[in-house]
Amino acid sequence: xxxxRKPVSIEIKLQALDEVDKKVKSKTQIAKEYGVPCSTLSTWxxxxxxxxxxxxxxxxxxxxxxxSLPDTHHYFRI
Numbered sequence: 274x275x276x277x278r279k280p281v282s283i284e285i286k287l288q289a290l291d292e293v294d295k296k297v298k299s300k301t302q303i304a305k306e307y308g309v310p311c312s313t314l315s316t317w318x319x320x321x322x323x324x325x326x327x328x329x330x331x332x333x334x335x336x337x338x339x340x341s342l343p344d345t346h347h348y349f350r351i
Contacts, residue, residue, distance in 0.1 A: 281309065283328045286317050293318065 289307050293300060293314070304314040317324065 279308070281307070283324055283331070286324055287328060289314060290317060290321055290324070 285307065289303055289309075292298060292303050292306075298306075300314055301311055304311045307314070
């Protein structure tokens, strides 16, 4: 029986990639911590630049949207 895929947010992927960059733990250990196969972590590493760019774009668009709403500064820090 095949494993069911579980969605992983961009933030979590980037967090895992930061841990890989720090080189404190092995890639195998990091993959186990995040509950993904080593091959998935390798794919994230291969797509690291695209993931960071996507995250940056989403954050920028969200910030612009929140600034366009009235009185959002009371609820969110931008």
